[in-house]
Amino acid sequence: MSDNRSQMAKEYQWDLTTVFATDEAWEAEAENLSAEIATAGRYAGHLLDSGDKLLEITEMQLALSRRLEKVYVYASMRNDQDTTVAKYQEFQSKATALYAQFSEAFAFYEPELLSLSQEDFAVFLAETPALSAYSHFFDKLFKQQSHVLSQAEEELLAGAQEILGAAGETFEVLDNADIVLPVVTNEAGQEIQLTHGNFISLMEAKDRKIRKQAYEAMYSVYEQYQHTYAKTLQTTVKGHNYQARVRKYSSAREAALSANFIPEKVYDTLIKAVNKHLPLLHRYIKLRERVLELDDLKMYDLYAPLSQTELPFTYQEARGKAEKVLSILGSEYSERVHRAFNDGWIDVYENKGKRSGAYSGGSYDTNAFMLLNWQDTLDNLFTLVHETGHSMHSTFTRENQPYVYGDYSIFLAEIASTTNENILTETLLQEVTDDSQRFAILNHYLDAFKGTVFRQAQFAEFEQLIHEADQNGEVLTSDFLSNLYADLNEKYYGLAKEDNHLIRYEWARIPHFYYNYYVYQYATGFAAAGYLADKIMYGQPEDKDRYLAYLKAGNSDYALKVIQKAGLDMTNEAYLDTAFGVFADRLDELEKLIQKADS
Template sequence: MAEHKSKKREQIDNKYKWNLKAIYPDENIWEEDYKTVKNLAGQLVALQGSMGQSADALLQVLQLSDELGRKTEKLYVYARMRRDEDNAVNLYQALFDRAESLGVEVNSAGAFIVPEILTIPEEKLSVFLKENQELAVYQHFIDEILRQKAHILSAQEERLLAMAADLSMASHNIFTMLNNADIKFPIIRDEEGHEVELTKGRYGSFMESSNRQVRHDAFKGLYGSYRKLINTLGASLGSSVKKDIFYARARNYPSALEASLDGDNVPLQVYNHLIEAVHAHMEPMHRYMRVRRELLGVDELHMYDIYTPLVQEYKVKVPYEEAQQKILEALSPLGPEYAKLLQEGFQGGWIDVYENEGKTSGAYSWGTYDTNPYVLMNYDEKLDDMFTLAHEMGHSLHSYYSNHHQPYVNAQYSIFVAEVASTVNESLLIDYLLEHSQDKKEKIYLLNHYLEQFRGTVYRQTMFAEFEKIVHEKAELGEALTPELFNKIYRDLNKIYYGPDVCLDEEIDLEWARIPHFYSAFYVYKYATGFSAATAIKEAILQEGQPAVARYLEFLKSGGSDYPINQLKRAGVDLTTSRPVENALQYFEKLLAEFEELVK
């Protein structure tokens, strides 16, 4: 009988669970809202063809669409987060399926809005905006529609695409169930020789183990489980890529990548320049791997050796309450208002802290416009978990500020800027911990951790971004997407990014099969650009103080009211140049030099 099995959800103390009753006290109210949305969707469809009649008619449709969006969002978020608590609970699987289908129905009901706005002459729209002041909040929304005019289809075609959305989610949903409910991992022995069930939540701890055999067994065990499902996972990812290409071609884009970037009004060269800049700075990354091999004292540095801390005598275990306190202190440069909101999040039922049986892996921040944000964690008392908590609370406070300072139509900030707030938090935390460290070994450990964070956020996410680019390009050229092709592309990229001092175990070829972000294509590059922007903002906050804090808080409050490139410019960062990425990579090299000096 294996020891240390995952706890069941009812065994977790309620103070470590999020409070979803703040969204819906019970499922009966959820059902009432479900019926209301069905009714409102019918009302919206009935208004089709009326938007060009008058300013008031235009406003009526847009306000009804917003009301529908807000209610549908609540239904969907609640059902999804309930399911994420335990993916094996049939009740919430069913609730989520219904919410997902309802979302498709609502999108279909409102599919006429954008094409119909495009039939209204621009001069007439300008008159409408002047006639009714309540339309002012929709100015950016309308401007964005006009900008993307060439890629918006007829009302009938838009309706067909909206109806197909349910089908387009299939590959992601299949992967989610495989990855969280169906996949089974073996029992391995931990550092004390105890039999322990391998889980995705524990995998990170095992990879940081000082016992190489534990790392080896966890690595082999995890990827051995994915190998058993490799054909299904290959078909799933291949279908997701084809879905991206279908939508890009349907909307008259040259490629899936350009279709994705256009949503944020981001030029193609931003993506390509990121990859080029990282390729130009591979030497520090390879040097870091060389230092790692030397410090670990191994003839061959394997992929299961690249996460373990390099100062084996210095162990860090961070209880959850201690992590909260350190984060509060580290983020104090952001001012008392930010600190008060952070404390509210820690104490107000925003966070689901610990892993339990069937719980969705990883971490995220989510929520609705009409409720507080929420954070899902699988906290395991690692240093990395404290950084994850700071990271996700950055997202949450960004959402909080945006929701409280923008109307619903402008509240949702672009994913392009989504990683900035989270990374500013992480960056301030590492600076705080390094500044307050009096122990050489602790500083080495922290620098090692930060170099790992950088490697994971900039180098690794850029490698992911390059994988997505290559895979989509091959599919667009008609090449068959097979597990063997995915394996080869992924292996070749690992060779480029990790360099000659890393032995590429064959298991790492399969890593693509377990990356959820690949089902939201061309998302991960924003981690790298966001990290670069966050580094610049953090430096400004520490050097300038209040003026930089004020610019930053205004950025958080701006939501989706402007294009992300413009928002960052006002915060003091210009990503249309390569300078922020170059500076971040040079910062990595600087910290690496400090690390090398300390470990001599």
């Protein structure tokens, strides 16, 4: 890691001058934007004066939103590149304040629009044909009409949002600021403070004593505070169920999925398919036991590395590998990947104060930038192709859709990125000749599948069961939550709950249970990506064309219809069965490699 960003070569830094040439240009635009947003309130009460007025206000709102996104992206990315710079902390605060100002200025828009009948809207369309360019935008809003309350009721509910979200905020404060995790010993024999950040690395330790110590230290704290965590989760679930009931949904799940217009059948199909294929996960767990030479595998052994082989990649090597691997998607895709890798889209290496992790960002009028914190590992190669998948999805969408449809549903967000990962896995397996390297690649894939499909489905099933229990009048005590979680965990991993007592408290440390039916999308996205990657690599040329059509569609249609452009029906179990078939094939291959090594 470099201590000084200014000493880093420009070729390894993103070029944010393509967004705003100078900080002064950003400040001028932020000031102008604030002044223009301030005038928007005068349109309240006039949205439905005529078709022309509806068009004028809609286009003004979208134009201001478009400029606001660009302002926010510059501020947040400048801040992310070095979070210690006070100037850019201030920029981000100003950008966040602008979003709040914008939301307040246009608070009138949806309530006024949704007071309009379909018949009167048809008259507006006839009077002002230009409104038809926003037909899908309006259609999505009108589909929520039966769940919109009176203006007075909406104001009351809006005013209660801070109260309804308080339990989730309490969880975050308790979990991130107040609880003190124990001191543990790392593999170097050093005493260190256990944190959420280093927990998984300790669970990946080769020394089983280190893994067990970290596991017991972590979950003993959650056992200690189980009743407080149960109360925050219970209150959050009650809030989800209350808001769904008030808005006339049959359940919190229906309300949550309706935000992306996803039928509940998609959720049920996922849980059904995962449960059907749990024997595959049990096989993999048994294989772990064999490779680790244990006769009593425990939950704290699930992250231990099976492979001792390192596959290092420098950034330059990884960039070349990624371009070569992704060329299978055709020249149109490859040209944009090359541009991303060579035209200042990527911030590559760590520096002091830089935000951790990796992401793809940008706005409609900018490049689809990527932030990395590069290390020369196989994992980082996968991260590069993953974020490139996001950036290509964003790029194709923005190039082919107007601003109003220039983004994509969160339901589809992880598919393009993990499709790239699956293509990389398959390509590496085609190329590798060394058994130990093949073992490492197979293990990487199986662990990713375990963590993203099986584990997230386990979370999704738990989330559904606790919402149903509350809806049926069950009190979500710590005993109820812990017993339910222990039973589910045993079902998923085949490891006796009596032998893994502390895992019953894992529910208490999962922040996603406060996100209102979010986690299932990780599992559906990963499975869909496996299906699509198989089609891209072994299907017909038109399969690649259909995939690009999906990348270009953005929000121009409903999410399930968009992914159908790629030839995928996510209400049907077939895509999941295909993904589990790939998992089974790679598990077979790993078992054969182990048998070969043992013979």
